[in-house]
Amino acid sequence: MRDMRSRSRIVLCLTAVWTGVFVTHQALSAQPTQQAPGTQARQPAVSPAPQAITSALVERAEEPATLTFFNRPIVTFRARVAGRTPTERVAGALHVLDDLVEQGASGEVASSPFAGGALITVGTSGVIVLTSLDLDDLAGETFERVRAQTVSRLQQALAEATEARAPGILLRSALLAAIALALATGALWGLAHARRRVGALFVDVSERRVTKAGIAALDALRASRVLEFQRHLATAVIVAADLVVVYAAATFILRRFPYTRRWGESMSGFLLTTIENLALGVVNGIPGLFTVLLIFAVVRVVVRLVRLWFDAVERGQARARYIYPDTAQPTRRLVTALLWLFAIIVAYPYMPGSQTEAFKGVSVFLGLMVTFGSSGLVNQIMSGFMITYSRAILIGDFVRIGDVEGTVVQVGVLSTKIKSLKNEDITIPNAVVVAQTTTDYSRFGDTEGVFIPTSVTIGYDAPWRQVQSLLLLAAERTPGLRKEPKPVVLQASLEDFYVKYTLLVCLERQQSRPFVFHALHANIQDLFNEYGVQIMSPNYVLDPAAPKVVAKKDWFAAPAHPDPPSGSSQQP
Structure with missing residues (x-):
């Protein structure tokens, strides 16, 4: 009876309401065991009273609070009991636990269930009142599991709190931590030394191999990418080993001391869980990885077959509708990309x-x-497709795109490369190529020929037949011009003071245009000087004293012939 009263006083300190619950429970549990079997069937008649108290004075709180003792979470309170919030319940439980540890009280942690909850005790002292409303319904918690976890966690926290007050145990833990720290420091020093030794070993082995092969340029070897890759690989392995050593040492040291033991256990559990998950992931991923490799292997075989077929089309050994030899390579790249995407x-x-x-x-x-x-990327790609499959320009063509003139070196997915007459490598975005006016001088250069113009302006006092003959003779003397189609001279316009003559010629190679026109212009000057024809456009301030006309006797001045040359009537 004395024990029952002392326990009731302790519960009253926690909450007055639960005193009646606890007394009722003790009274029921203290009944003599020598009762008739039929009497136990009538005992539940007293249970409605505690249940009524529970439903009246226990309600769900808005904010939960977790009871943490000696760095270990014990239980989370989610209910308001007799007007006390979860935070106040945590403060009361911590006060009791601190008093027990200060007094050196020890005892077994137990639980005494009652209707709607349980009382967690340490020895004869009540510490925690756990109710069914403290459960997390969304997490699927059950009362029995939470009660068992609370008892186990509280027992462990009290044991560690007691251990933290034992100087001998703390001294032993500090000694073990110092030894672990010394071993970790030595291991890190050894790994750093090993990294230097491994790097030097790579250099020595490579130099010996080069010496045997008869290569004298060892400086090139030291700067080679292979040697750098070996060094970086060794560094990565040793850095990983350093991290493992530091992690293991920190885990061991934290687990030596009671207050930090939970952190060490968390680190150890995290590492083991991570390794386990990685291992399980690798094992579980083997079938899927095998399927992926099989798919890629099949696609690689198909890509090789596609490459062989398109190579044959490019060489002219095979034919396909709408695929030309010059479009075979970009089409192969497009099909290959689509296959790998698939x-x-x-x-x-x-x-x-x-x-x-x-x-x-x-x-x-x-x-x-x-x-x-x-x-912007899609715009460039679509423009590249348009250039490629419209065959607007081909590799090797001499073209003019806007202000850029040169030979097409590459028609890529995003840009077109042109080699100018000054050997400049010019890159033009495909969208710009599509938007600009493009002139291709090579498309008909080998067949019908492309006429390239050059012009002179001569006064009206020079016979037009003579000027025409001089221009044709200059073209005949110039190397690099095609004989067929023949050069043509046109009187492009009749201006106020002069006539504009245009000479149309076909070049053998468009890439040599500057040099051919240099020679052509030189021959024009020489011939006009030789025959006394002035290349100048006259301008007048006053009317001339005599009409600026050609006398009939001079109409066929040398080198003109009485019959006009065939080139004068030829159409370009």
């Missing part, structure tokens, strides 16, 4: 980790990058 789409569900949130996040990020940054 392979990635098919293999995506089988890739290990494809269903994880991280993988999905990366996919969304890449999608956003493509969406916001692909407008």
Whole structure:
């Protein structure tokens, strides 16, 4: 009876309401065991009273509070009991636990269930009142599991709190931590020394191999990418080993001391869980990885077959409708890209980790990058397709695009490269090529010929037949001009003071135009000087004293002939 009263006083300190609950429970549990079997069937008649108290004085709180003792979470309160919030319940429990630890009281942690809850005790002292409303329904918690976890966690926290007050145990833990720290420091020093030794070993082995091969330029070897890759690989392995040593030492040291033991256990559990998850992920991903490799292997074989066929089309050994030899290579690249894209789409569900949130996040990020940054890129690609498949310009053609003139070196997906007459490598975006006016001088250069003009202006006092003959003779003397089609001279316009003559010639090679025109202009000057024809456009301030006309006797001045040359009537 004395024990019952002392326990009731302790419960009254926690909450007055639960005193009646606890007394009722003790009274029921203290009944003599020598009762008739029929009497126990009538005992539940007293249970409605505690249940009524529970429903009246226990309600769900708005904000939960977690009881943490000696750095270990014990239980989370979610109910308001007799007007006391979860925070106040936590403060009361901590006060009792601190008093027990200060007094050095020890005892077994136990639980005494009653209708609607349980009382957690340490020895003869009540500490925690746990109710059914403290459970997290969304997490699927059950009362028995939460009660058992609370008892176990409280027992462990009290044991560690008692251990923290034992100087001998703390001294032993500090000694073990110092030894672990010394060993970790030595291991890190050894790994740093090993990294230097491994790097020097790579250099020595490479130099010996080069010496045996008879190569004297060892400086080139030291700067080679292979040696740098070996060094970086060794550095990465040793840095990973350093991290493992630091992690293991920190875990061991934290677990030596009672207050930090939970952190050490968390680090150890995290590492073991991570390794376990990685191992399980690798094992579970083997079938999917095998499927991915099989898909890629099949697509690679198909890509090789496609490459062989398009190579045959490019060499003229095979023919295909709408595919020309000059478009075979870009078409092959396009088909290859589509095949690999199809392979990635098919293999995506089988890739290990494809269903994880991280993988999905990366996919969304890449999608956003493509969406916001692909407008200009798609424009360039579509322009490249237009240039390629319309065959507007071909590789090797001499073209003029806007103000740029030169030989087409490459028609790429995004840009077109042109080699100018001054050996300049000019890159023009495909969208600019499509938007500009393009002149191709090579498309008909080998067949019908492309006429290139050059002009002179001569006064009206020079016989036009003579001027025409001089221009044709200059073209005949100039190397690099085609004989067929023949050069043509046109009187382009009759101006106020002069006649504009245009000489149309066909070049053998468009790429040599500057040099051919240099020679042509030199021959024109020489011939006009030789025959006394002035290349000048006269301008007048006053009317001339005599009409500026050609006398009839001079109409066929040398080198003109009485019959006009055939070139004078030829159409370009």
